[in-house]
Amino acid sequence: MSLGDPPGRRQAALRAMAHPVRLQMLSLLTGASLTAADIARELGLTHANASYHLRNLLAGGLIVQDGEERIRGGIAKRYRYDSARDRVRERDAFDPSYGESQQALFAAVANELVRRTAEADWSVGDTMTDAELWVDPEVFRVIRDRIAQAIQELHDAARIPRSPGTIRTSTTIAMFRMGQP
Template identity: 30%
Template sequence: MWFYRAPMDERTAVTPDAAGLKALGHPVRLRMLGLLRIEGPATATGLATRLGLNTGATSYHLRQLAQHGFIEEDEERGNARDRWWRAAHQSTYTGGASAADPEEAEAHDAYSQALAVFYGEQLHNAVSERMSLPADWLATTTMSDWNLKLTPAKAKALLEALFELIEDVDEEAGADGVGDYVVQLATFPRPGTIQ
């Protein structure tokens, strides 16, 4: 996520530095981290199969994620030959890149580009599966956009209100009919319009 909000629980969220953002600036690493966060611990072999990669490439990307503290070895599973990995946090928060720090700006841009690819792939997959959803789930989907005329202060207030609304939703894990539900939020000035 691009907009910075202080994590509600420091144990479940991470705010990476420029080096961490650079490590996440690879779509494969974002997918791996997402799988570990959503589906739980996995081995390099299991992730390689899910992502269509060889185990060598998968292991390399896992080491990069571990080096920057996004994942950790799950010592309760596996053995010396069968290493399991788990996400170290459930969320990644980022701030805006500083124009004064070219390295930070470049890392933030690479991360944002990788996120755009990742979100686009998720959205494409959701559209592909949409018509096979049960009617009650089909009614929960939308692809909507609004083009608003706002000041930066009003735009930030809107964004904060949306975050608060989403963070206040009570999850219903364990209830009948529960499914994984994704909310992707992209807010930005319309490209080419702000001077």
């Protein structure tokens, strides 16, 4: 999804992301291209349900088809999430006209964070911040861009679920300018 997308496509993408199962799917599809059957097994869904959610993500332009493979006489499509593509947009030119959809997305992400914390391994440490701060606009831009770079590095390092030598992690970051109180 980018600013060049038509408004209807942007809205469809934000609506698609505002579903907790689809957020989980995007996470899985960051590390590898997977089929609906792969996702169904990993998330404990029916194949039909996984296919339905994949179609919504594809229609919203959030995932891309990444090949096909023959399985038991049929053809299974593989999908992946291209996180680099979503980082292309100019952050300062973000279109505020779909703020309502962004609010729905952030609410879905908050619910997803609640689900993930229930599965956390608190024995190895964590890092977290939640703050409403007043900072110089240039300082905010520089820090936001550094965090965006770290996010991209983390997405690039993602591997297939349960790959040997990997650990399951949760990363949730939301940075945005606040309106005047």
